Amino acid sequence: MFNLIKNEWIKIFSRPGTYVMIGLLVLLVIGAGSVMKFAGVSQEPEGDWKQQTQMQIESDKQYLEEMGGSENFQTQYYKQQVAINEYRLANDIEPASGESIWSFVNFNSNFVEIIGLFAIIVAAGIVASEFTWGTIKLLLIRPISRTKILLSKYITVLLFGITLLLTLFLLSTLVGAIFFGGGDGQPHLVYIDGAVEEQNMVFYLIKTYLLKSISITMMATMAFMISAVFRSSSLAIGISLFLLFMGGTATQFISMKYDWAKYSLFANTDLTIYTGAMQPLVDDMTLGFSVTMLIIYFVIFHLLAFIVFKKRDVAA
Template sequence: MYNFLQLVRNENMKIYSRVQTWIMIGLIVLFQLGLSLLFLFASEDVKIDSWSAMYDETYIIFFFVALFTVVVASNSVANEFSSGTIKLLLIRPWSRSKILLSKYISILLFGLLLGVIMFVLTWGVNLLLFQLDNSQSIVENKFGSTKDITPLQYMLLYYANKFIELVMLITISFMISAVFRSSMLAIIISLLILTSGVLISRALFAFGFEWVDYVLFLHMNFIRYLDENPLKEEFTLAYSVAVYGVYYVIFMATTWFVFNKRDVSN
C-alpha cells in the first residue's frame, strides 16, 4: 500500500512540477475574481445576491476547470509514450495496472483541487461582495428547484454534480490518451464532448430516435432530478446512474486492457 501511495505521489509531483499547472490554477483564480468584479459593477443596475453570483460564476468557470483537467488527463499517458519515459516506468517493480491507476487517481485529485479552489473562491469572495440571502426563494427562483433545502445545500449538491461530470470527462480523455497515445486527439475529442455533446444529443433526442435514450451525455446531469426536471418522463435518477455506470466501466476496462496489452519494446 505504501509503495502505491509513493507511486501516486510521484505522479502528483509530475503534474505540479510543470509551470503550465500553476498557470492553470492562477487562471482559475483570476477568472473568478474578474467575474465577481464584473458582477459587482453590474449590481449597480441589477440586484445580485451572493448565491446567485456563485451559481452563475460556477456555470462559467467550470468550463475552464474541465478544460484544464482534460489537458492534464490527455497528457498523462500519451506524453509517457511520446517521450519514451514509459519504458522507465515499466522496468520498475510496479505492475502496469498500478501505474495506470496512480495516474488516474492523480488526475482526479487535480480536478478535485481545481473544484475546491473554485468553490472556496466563488463562495468566499461573493460572500464579501454581495448580500447574503438564505431564503427559500433563492432556491426556487434562481436555481429552479422545488426542494426544501437551503441555498448552501443546493450549491454543495450542484458542485458534487459538476465533479461527477468532470470524472467522466477525465475518464474519456484518459482512455483516448492511453488507447491512441495522442494527447491532441484526446483534448480535441474531450472539448467536442464538453461543448457539443449535450447539444447534439438533445437535437437527436428531439427527432425521436429511441436509441438516443442510451447516449451518455443525456445522463451526466444528475441535478435535473433534484430540480424534478428530467428530459423524459421515463428517465429516473437510477436509470441515469445505471447508464453513467455502464459507460464508466466500459471506458475504464478499455483503458486497462489496451494499456496492459500494449507492446512498448519498440
C-alpha cells in the same frame, strides 16, 4: 501506490501549464465578481413584490394557454415558474433581490465546465506524454504492475479535478463575501416531481457543484482512456473537447425525435436536472437510470484503458 500518486502529482505541478490553469480560474472568479459588483445592473425590485409576482404568474399562465397542450422545454419551464411563484405567495417567501454571496457562488458553478477542460488536458497527457517522451520504459521496468501504474495516474487526474473544484467553490465564497456580503437566509425553491420544495441554499450549492463534477469525471475518464489506447494527447484532447462542447447539443437535437438519445453519455452527465433545475431530455429518464448509464460508460472506458495498456508492447 501512495508514492506513485505522489510522483504523478509532482509531475503535474512541475509544468508551468498547471499554474496557468489555476491562475486563469482565479482570474475568472475575481473578474466575474468585479463585473457583477461594479458593472452589473441592479436587480432591486420596484414596488410590491407580491403584486409583481402575481403579475408574473398571470403572464406565464397566459403563455401556457397560448401554447395549448404542447409539451416541450419551454412549457415545462413556465409550469415550474408558476408553481414556484404561487408557493412564494402562499408562504410569504420574497424573491432574492440584488446579488449576494450565494447567488455569486451559484453563478460561478458555470465555470465547472472550465475545470472539465483543464481536467481533460491533464488526463489526455498523463499517459500519452510518457510514450512521447519515452519515459514509459523507465516506469515499466520497475517492479510495479502496469495496473497500479495506470491506476495511480487516473487517481491523480481525479485529485487534480477535485482540487480545482474545491478552489472554485471556496474562492467563489470568499470573493462573494468580500463583494456582496452575507446571504439573505432565504431558502432555495425547487420544483421536483410536481411539487415545490424548500432547500437550504448552502446545501443546494454544494449538491450542485458535486453533481456537476460528475460531468468532469466522465469527460476526464474518456480523455484518459483515449490517451492510454491511442498514445496521443492531441487526439485525446481534440476528441474530448469536441464532445464536451458539442455532445450535449447534438444529444438534445436527437432527443427531439428519438427516445434512444437517453442512452447517450451526454444525456446523463448533467445530474442537476434531477434537482428541479430543468427537465430530463426524455420524459421517462430517472436519476437511477442516469446513474446506471454512467456506471456502464465508466466501466467500459476503464476496461478499454487497462486492457490495452497491459497488453501493449513498448519495446524499442
